[in-house]
Amino acid sequence: MLLLICGRLGQILLTLALLSALCWGAMGLMPGDPIDLALTSDPLLSAADQVRLRALHGLDRPLSERYLAWAGALLAGDAGFSRLYAVRAAAVLWPAVGSTLVLLGWALALSAGLGVLLGVWGARQAAAGRAVDALAILAQSMPGFWVGILLIILFAVGLGWLPAGGTPDAPGLLDSARFLVLPVATLALGNIAGYARHALAAMQGELAAPYIRTARMKGLAEGRIAWGHAFPNAALPLLTLAALDAGSLVSGALVTETLFARPGMGKLIYDSIMGNDYNLALLALLLAGLVTMLATLAADVAQRLLDPRLAG
């Protein structure tokens, strides 16, 4: 088990190294560099200044040399400065991570809870199962940002109950909650469908197993059979699927935060890529990659610990 974890951790580190090199290369190929941007905002800069500035910031060096310098500094614990915010990249990142964790936490709890409830309900009644399946296909076919736009039109424009995006002016629990409702609903709606379909399939498989007939024969109540006998067995594969969804949650956060103008990780990644803020973009991308891969690893470990067939 320890060997497995160490091997996987090594793999994760290797992936992150490759990922950072790939992203660095891609960013070098994006249109414009920070000096071009400075040039457009300050017409007094001459061509000679431009060359001097490039040399000062090391932007005249080849891409590979700049990458190695960046990677060395990162390994020494220095992630550099953010170009957009003019402070250390880490100082911008951590508050954004907090905001995204709140968003993802609520969305995950809501979608996993409701998804499992819908899936179990659908597996116990054939008609409900067909309805859940059809609705889930419909919900999975909607792009997340469109759901968000529709929610904004309905609740912010039409009814005027909730804000269309942004963050509250004064930090208060009630206000923060009001700004959180629509983003969480947007993110959760797409994910409920996935969890419901997985839970439905897993529960249908378990309920068809012979041990369920035994439980019925000894006179157990249907609710007890579904939740006490079938669900624990169906829950294990669901755990793996939920961990695999970690990546899509981060993707969803990018769209949702951009749409609702919430200052989180996803919007930070998007803004920093668009703004040539290499240091911040790479740090955020690596963190997002690390978290999703650790989630997959954690699910694998949990599966091995919980499933006696794999533990042996």
Place this chain on the structure above:
Amino acid sequence: MRLWLGLALLGGLGLAAMAAPWVQALLGTDPATPDLFHRFAGPTLAHPLGTDELGRDILLRLLFGARVSLAVGLAVALGATLVGTLIGLTAARAGGWRDALLMRLADTLLALPALPLLVVLAAVDTGRFGLPRGDALADILRIATILVAFGWVGVARLARAAALAELSRDYIAAARIAGATEARVMLRHVLPNIVGPLAVATALAVAGAILAESTLSFLGLGIQPPAPSWGNMLSSAQEMVFAAPLAALWPGLAILLAVAGCTLLADGLRRR
């Protein structure tokens, strides 16, 4: 039932996309010319779905956008199926460390957050490789290439699993005894027998591609205006939610129908 519903949805959208020039001739306007005197017009006979923020006909833009979105879907289907099948068959045939390496690569791509990486790749200036930038066809090819880089994974995993199951069958051994080369065994015997799972994976790849293209275009990194795509129509509609809430309805509905069509098709194929 699912199969036919999916085929009907996709067929209907395909016909609508093909009919776009005729509808244009019928309405007597084109999807690119702004008409600032008739912005945000409601549905009329001349503009069945109304006009957008520049006074362009929404129905026409929707139909021409269907060509773009479906073209991306088809291109990704072709590319992802080709690359995925090749990698899947190679992994199944080679076994050992090559199989392990390819499958770890697939797992890693699945575990990573796809959209942030797609944004990074989509922001690359393809002009630096001497590729044309700006016209719709170049955009379609650019987006399709990026999406294939992620889309092959699902196809490859299914192809590998199906190929492994076939390779253990007796008829493969018989073919080898009869002196068939390994390439002939894979392409002539294994490939035709795994077409079913491949079709399912391809349909799912198309669904994913249409969703991803619309998301990238919505973020301003996909198909560039003025060429219409369902995603960039929604991007401008989002800025106009207060002025014209209905403009956000149609492109999303079109995406919904296309993706649901692909998903139903995949489900139907799987159950056969």
